[in-house]
Amino acid sequence: MFDRTLLVVLALLLVAACVIVGRILRPGTLADRAVAFDTLASVIMCGLLVDAARSNDGLRLDLAVVLGLLGFLASVTVARFIELREGKDS
Amino acid sequence: MTEVIRIIQDVISVVLFVFGALLAIVASIGLHRLKDTRSRMHAATKPATLGVLCCGIAAAVQLGSASDVAKVVVIIVLQLVTAPVGAHMLGRSAQNK
Numbered sequence: 001m002f003d004r005t006l007l008v009v010l011a012l013l014l015v016a017a018c019v020i021v022g023r024i025l026r027p028g029t030l031a032d033r034a035v036a037f038d039t040l041a042s043v044i045m046c047g048l049l050v051d052a053a054r055s056n057d058g059l060r061l062d063l064a065v066v067l068g069l070l071g072f073l074a075s076v077t078v079a080r081f082i083e084l085r086e087g088k089d090s
Numbered sequence: 091m092t093e094v095i096r097i098i099q100d101v102i103s104v105v106l107f108v109f110g111a112l113l114a115i116v117a118s119i120g121l122h123r124l125k126d127t128r129s130r131m132h133a134a135t136k137p138a139t140l141g142v143l144c145c146g147i148a149a150a151v152q153l154g155s156a157s158d159v160a161k162v163v164v165i166i167v168l169q170l171v172t173a174p175v176g177a178h179m180l181g182r183s184a185q186n187k
Binding site for chain 2: 002005006009012013015016017019020022023026029031032034035036038039042043045046049050052053056058061062064065068069071072075076078079080082083086
């Protein structure tokens with residue numbers, strides 16, 4: 001019963017991740033895509049935490065730590081890139 | 091007695107997991123429907139902090155061993171520190187244009 005409920009939660013997170021990927025693929029500015037990518041990273045982190053509880057495995061938590069650091073570095077890098085590019089244009 | 095504790099653990103973690111997943115769904119809808127970059131960031135920052143917080147507490151309640159709880163604390167503290175910093179830098183770069 002508990003296992004099935006967690007599968008339903010994983011399915012909900014998968015639907016959310018697919019909708020966010022659709023947002024990334026839709027035409028838009030770079031900042032919009034960076035925001036969507038950041039949200040996608042946190043949704044995948046939630047999925048890893050659910051999977052850690054479902055399979056009783058602590059290894060997924062290490063993956064979640066790495067994913068959180070990568071998402072932070074990616075969004076900061078893209079923000080710096082947008083600022084530098086616009087400073088060069090004007 | 092141990093079965094009762096087990097059931098309480100299951101109920102707490104399922105409620106928190108479902109709440110985190112609903113936050114993710116709402117944020118994904120908000121990313122499509124809201125009209126501005128910064129209003130989209132308003133929708134996107136909810137699962138980044140509260141969703142990860144709820145899922146982390148639920149996983150810690152379910153796993154229970156000391157090393158796993160320490161890892162979950164690291165995840166939550168890292169996310170609570172880094173998510174506002176990243177959102178601040180993205181918002182500043184979206185404002186300047």
